[in-house]
Amino acid sequence: MLKFDIEKRDGLARAGIIHTPHGEIYTPAFVGAATRATVKALTMQEMRDLGSQAILANTYHLILRPGTDLIKEAGGLAKFSSWHGPTFTDSGGFQIFSLPNVKISENGVKFKSHIDGANFEITPESSMQAQWAIGSDIHMAFDHLAKSESRQDMEKAMHRTHAWLDRCAAENEKLAAMAHKNNEPEQYLYAVVQGGIFNDLRAESAKYCASKNPDGFGIGGVFTADGMAEMLQTVNSILPENKPRHLLGMGQEPIDLFDGAENGCDTFDCVGPTRMARNGSLYTLDGRINIKNSKYKHDFAPLMSGCDCECCKNYTRAYLHHLFKTDEITAKILASIHNEHFVVHTVDQIRESILDGTFKDYKAQFLSRYYSK
Structure with missing residues (x-):
């Protein structure tokens, strides 16, 4: 068993x-x-x-x-x-x-x-x-x-x-x-x-x-x-x-x-996080963004501040925008790394919040920020 x-x-x-x-x-x-x-x-x-x-x-x-x-x-x-x-x-x-x-x-x-x-x-x-x-x-x-x-x-x-x-x-x-x-x-x-x-x-x-x-x-x-x-x-x-x-x-x-x-x-x-990533739809704590949008062409900030995935530590939104616009395979790789990291670590944080007795507060704070738009 x-x-x-x-x-x-x-x-x-x-x-x-x-x-x-x-x-x-x-x-x-x-x-x-x-x-x-x-x-x-x-x-x-x-x-x-x-x-x-x-x-x-x-x-x-x-x-x-x-x-x-x-x-x-x-x-x-x-x-x-x-x-x-x-x-x-x-x-x-x-x-x-x-x-x-x-x-x-x-x-x-x-x-x-x-x-x-x-x-x-x-x-x-x-x-x-x-x-x-x-x-x-x-x-x-x-x-x-x-x-x-x-x-x-x-x-x-x-x-x-x-x-x-x-x-x-x-x-x-x-x-x-x-x-x-x-x-x-x-x-x-x-x-x-x-x-x-x-x-x-x-x-x-x-x-x-x-x-x-x-x-x-x-x-x-x-x-x-x-x-x-x-x-x-x-x-x-x-x-x-x-x-x-x-x-x-x-x-x-x-x-x-x-x-x-x-x-x-x-x-x-779920296959959703990487499927969305391959289409340029990326998670951030402030909600999903479409990195293909023109407003990211000159955005030299990381995809998500505070994220320690390979994508966010090393590359900017402008670079990801460029990769998607030129249909580079690397775009799908970096975006998938980020989205998969995001959901894995969100659930890891859910686990930690259950262990320390703060789950309901964590849920309320996370979802109010993520869905604020």
Whole structure:
């Protein structure tokens, strides 16, 4: 069973430590979205330098390329990507159910590769096998994401997710026994809570997932930003306190990070910060700016005063503006370093504020300044 220590509580919020075979994660923590075994535009050394504690890769994408057998041959995700720390894998359900012409049955899903048209089938069992081959410390159970927000679709997807969780857990138990026999590192399974925008379905899903006694929980699916805090209160008031909770795909906006932590989430991942960075949308404590705007052409200040990332320590807004205007690859690199550093360290500060009892004050001060415009 995955070991998780809680150091300090503040309501549903908590600061803790997740212990994995590849190291500790001090929570709350923002997990780098290394979808294809890399965080876009960044090396793993740059991720280490900016303070990231863990990465999350996407099983669907890695099944397509380079293939899970190759990653296993390389020694697992951490060795393959030269990441010296804890790793997560998402099952890729969100991406699979977003595909056109995907065929869904009680057994699993069938789809064609967008790369070469090859036929693929993923079942709960094959998803577990793939994630064990990838060698991540923490796996997400294969879940069904509804394509619409109708209650009927959400409920159907939730029940299928629960049925698939049973199969994931059974296969995971077999694979864990084989790993133990071969003296291989432990790997851990998170159940995924579904139910979309309907809090009663979320509560039902949380109860079901908790009853299966997994190592931790992913919270995923479709929900609105306005309703996220209420949904998380519902779910995390039900899930057992002594197990970690991961908020899947959220953390593009600072409010997501604060609401997630305040309502009991321990880790977060999102491709948003680096995606926005590649388009010139950059975080500062005074809100996001578009560095492509002409007003930055003669601005020789650092991107964000007081930030100690490589970008802010060494380069000016004028230089970044120039790089984006001339479509230099370096623009995307420096901007991604800054945005990823910003969210990682914002969550680190959330952790510190929980530990010293100042979380609510920190949240109020941060968000009033960030959203003052």
